[in-house]
Structure formats: C-alpha cells, structure tokens
Amino acid sequence: TMATLKYSVGTVALAAGFGVAAGAALSVLASHSSLLSCLFNRGKGGARVWGEQPHAGWEPPQKLGVPEGISKSAMVALDPKVIGGKKCYPLIISAVVPRPVAFVSTVSKTGEQNLAPFSYFTAMHDPPCVVLCICRAGHRSGGKKDTMQNIDDTKEFTVNVLSEWFLEQANHTCGNYDAGVDEMALSGLTPLPSTKVTPPRVKESAVHMECVLKHKYETKGYNGEDTATIVVGEIVMFHVNEHVAKKTPSGSTYVGLDELQPISRLGGNTYGRSRECFDMPRPDRDWQNR
Numbered sequence: 001t002m003a004t005l006k007y008s009v010g011t012v013a014l015a016a017g018f019g020v021a022a023g024a025a026l027s028v029l030a031s032h033s034s035l036l037s038c039l040f041n042r043g044k045g046g047a048r049v050w051g052e053q054p055h056a057g058w059e060p061p062q063k064l065g066v067p068e069g070i071s072k073s074a075m076v077a078l079d080p081k082v083i084g085g086k087k088c089y090p091l092i093i094s095a096v097v098p099r100p101v102a103f104v105s106t107v108s109k110t111g112e113q114n115l116a117p118f119s120y121f122t123a124m125h126d127p128p129c130v131v132l133c134i135c136r137a138g139h140r141s142g143g144k145k146d147t148m149q150n151i152d153d154t155k156e157f158t159v160n161v162l163s164e165w166f167l168e169q170a171n172h173t174c175g176n177y178d179a180g181v182d183e184m185a186l187s188g189l190t191p192l193p194s195t196k197v198t199p200p201r202v203k204e205s206a207v208h209m210e211c212v213l214k215h216k217y218e219t220k221g222y223n224g225e226d227t228a229t230i231v232v233g234e235i236v237m238f239h240v241n242e243h244v245a246k247k248t249p250s251g252s253t254y255v256g257l258d259e260l261q262p263i264s265r266l267g268g269n270t271y272g273r274s275r276e277c278f279d280m281p282r283p284d285r286d287w288q289n290r
Contacts, residue, residue: 049258051276060287085221093119094267101162101265102132103170105184105191105199106150113191113200114146115173115183117162119265120228128235130159130211133219135228137176146179148229155213156197157233160205164261164273169204196236206260208239 055064080088093099102121106114120133134148144152151157162170166189173183184191184202191200194210201208211233221227244259257274264272 049274049276051278053278053280060283081222085223085227090267093265097266098264098272099266101170101263102130103160103162103173103202103205104132104147105158105160105202106147106156107154107199108146108150108180109153112180113182113184114150115187115189115202116145116147117170117174118147121159128209128238129214130209130233130235132159132231132233133228134231136226142225142227144229148231150199151213151216151231151233154198156199157211157213158194158197158199158201159209159211159233159235160202161207161255161260162263163204163206164263166202166204167263167271194237201239206241206244207255209235210237210239211235 058064078091083091099119100121102118104116104118108114118132118134120135121130123130134145134151136142137145147157169187169189172187173189175183177183177186184200190203192203192208194201194208197210197212201210213231214234215232217230218226219228219230240253240255244256246254246256248254257277262274264274266272
C-alpha cells in the first residue's frame with residue numbers, strides 16, 4: 001500500500017472510490033448541457049476539462065482499433081509466487097492506475113496526531129464507507145504504521161480528499177518519520193476539529209469524511225507473515241466545501257470535478273491531474289435483444 005505518496009496514489013489498488021460517486025452524478029447530468037457547461041468550465045479564463053468520447057460513433061459488435069504496438073506484441077506471463085510478493089509492488093502501482101489518494105488523519109491513544117497519504121483506497125455508498133489497504137512499515141521491521149496502530153487503538157480516523165493546491169504539503173507527510181512526529185505541523189497544514197470523531201480534519205482539503213472502524217482484515221504474504229490490513233471505515237459525517245458542492249437535478253449533493261482539482265497516483269513518483277474527462281452513458285437492457 002502506500003502510506004507514502006512516495007511510491008503510491010490517487011482517482012486505486014482497489015478502485016476510484018470518490019470518482020465512482022462523481023461519475024454517477026455526471027451521468028445523470030449528461031442531458032443537461034447548461035449544467036455540464038457550468039460544471040466543466042473553470043471560472044477564470046473558461047479553460048475546459050470536458051473532452052470528447054474516444055469512439056462516439058461506435059455500435060456493437062464492431063471492433064475498435066488496437067494500437068499497433070499492442071496488437072503485434074505478445075503477452076508476458078508473470079506468476080506472482082515466482083516474482084515474490086514484495087517485487088509485485090512496482091507492477092501493481094503502475095498497472096492499477098489512476099488511484100485516488102486518501103489523506104488519513106488519526107490520533108494515538110495518548111493524543112499524538114498523525115497524518116499520512118494512502119493510495120490503496122476506494123469507497124462504497126450504502127452505508128457510505130471508505131476502504132483502505134495499509135501495508136506494514138518496512139522501515140520498522142514489518143511493524144504497523146502509525147496510522148494502522150492508531151486506528152486499532154481508537155477505532156476512528158478522518159479521510160481528507162487530496163487536491164492540487166496543497167499537494168507538496170501532503171507529499172511532505174509521507175516520510176519515514178519516527179513514531180509520534182506530528183506530520184500536520186511538520187508540513188504546515190492546518191488541523192480542523194471534527195464533529196463526531198477525535199482525529200482532526202485537514203482544513204486545506206475541500207472534502208472531509210469522519211470515519212469509524214467497521215471491519216478490518218489482516219492479509220498474510222507468501223511467507224506467512226502479516227503484510228497489510230484492509231480497513232473498512234464507515235463515514236459518519238461528510239464535510240464538503242461550498243465552492244465544490246454541487247446539486248444534481250434531483251437535489252443530491254455531489255462534488256464538482258473542476259473545482260476539486262483532484263490528484264491521482266500513478267506508478268513510481270508520478271501523479272496525475274484530471275484535465276480532460278468525457279461522459280459515456282451505460283447501455284440499456286434492450287441491447288441484449290438486438
């Protein structure tokens with residue numbers, strides 16, 4: 001996983017959690033051109049992030065063209081048990097992309113704050129939950145990272161959505177610092193009191209989720225040792241900045257993509273911006289009878 005933005009992200013070794021909700025809302029808006037125009041035009045200068053669907057005229061069962069470099073190349077078979085679990089890391093984080101980044105705030109049982117980014121991150125909506133995979137800390141001989149230890153002890157945390165305007169500060173929290181170091185203060189970020197849990201939120205973030213531990217699952221590597229914990233946290237309170245909060249035609253709240261400026265995690269030390277998006281509705285059931 002990545003408690004480190006160093007080799008991890010954000011828009012999921014598990015999926016694009018927050019993007020799922022945004023995508024569903026955008027699909028509803030597809031026929032409302034005026035709303036889409038408002039949603040996908042930046043306030044200053046009108047720079048658009050709305051693009052064209054790659055193959056708008058496609059009809060099933062037509063075949064789409066595959067790049068020549070792909071079509072003329074063979075597949076390379078890689079057995080993870082032969083490679084070894086740890087050496088699968090570069091492959092996983094470069095193949096499962098883009099991934100959203102969960103900026104996770106926790107507090108220890110003695111009151112020490114901790115803040116770290118994780119890109120093995122996704123979400124679900126009923127009940128609203130986030131899912132994190134928190135790997136063991138290699139620099140601590142395989143022990144738990146502070147985030148995981150704090151969640152174990154207090155059963156609480158907050159997830160703050162990462163945006164471009166505070167990326168460098170967020171990245172500064174992912175160093176292999178000693179236990180007890182306050183990354184919020186170290187990076188110059190601002191703690192904001194939560195309403196239902198003890199861990200603070202990050203003021204610079206535009207979307208906050210207060211969470212309580214719902215489930216956790218320990219995973220073991222090929223050598224039988226614990227390698228990570230999958231954490232399911234139930235969201236007990238959302239906080240959405242008014243500037244990014246939008247409404248669907250039916251009145252549901254969603255987050256404006258252009259205003260959020262989300263950052264995603266790719267392979268290595270590479271990050272991504274959501275600079276061009278397009279809408280593509282799902283096929284209706286009638287297609288199965290055509």
